[in-house]
Amino acid sequence: MVKNLPVVPTAKAGSLVETPTGITWRIQYPVILETCNMCLDCTLFCPDGALVQQEGKIVLKVSLCKGCGICANECKENAIEMIPEYSGVKGVFR
C-alpha cells in the first residue's frame, strides 16, 4: 500500500546526531499514547528526526526533540500528548 504524504522539510538523516539541541530548548515533550495506529505521520512531520520507528513502536530520541509539538498537532488520531518537561516544584527535573 502506498500512502500519498505531503512533502515537508525535515532534517537530513543523521545530521543532528552529533548536535543534540533538545536538551536545552525543550519545555515539553511528546508521549505516544496507546491509541497510536502506527501511521508514521509523526516521523515525517518532526523537523528534527526525533521520532523513529523501532521494533513496532514509535520511539522518541529525547536529545533531538525540541518540544515544538508539531508531531502532536499533526497526529490525526490525537495519539500524541505533550507533557511539561518539569513538574512539581519549579526547576526540579521530573
Ligand code: SF4
Ligand atoms: S515535539 Fe517537535 S521535535 Fe519533538 S518529536 Fe515532536 S515534532 Fe519532533
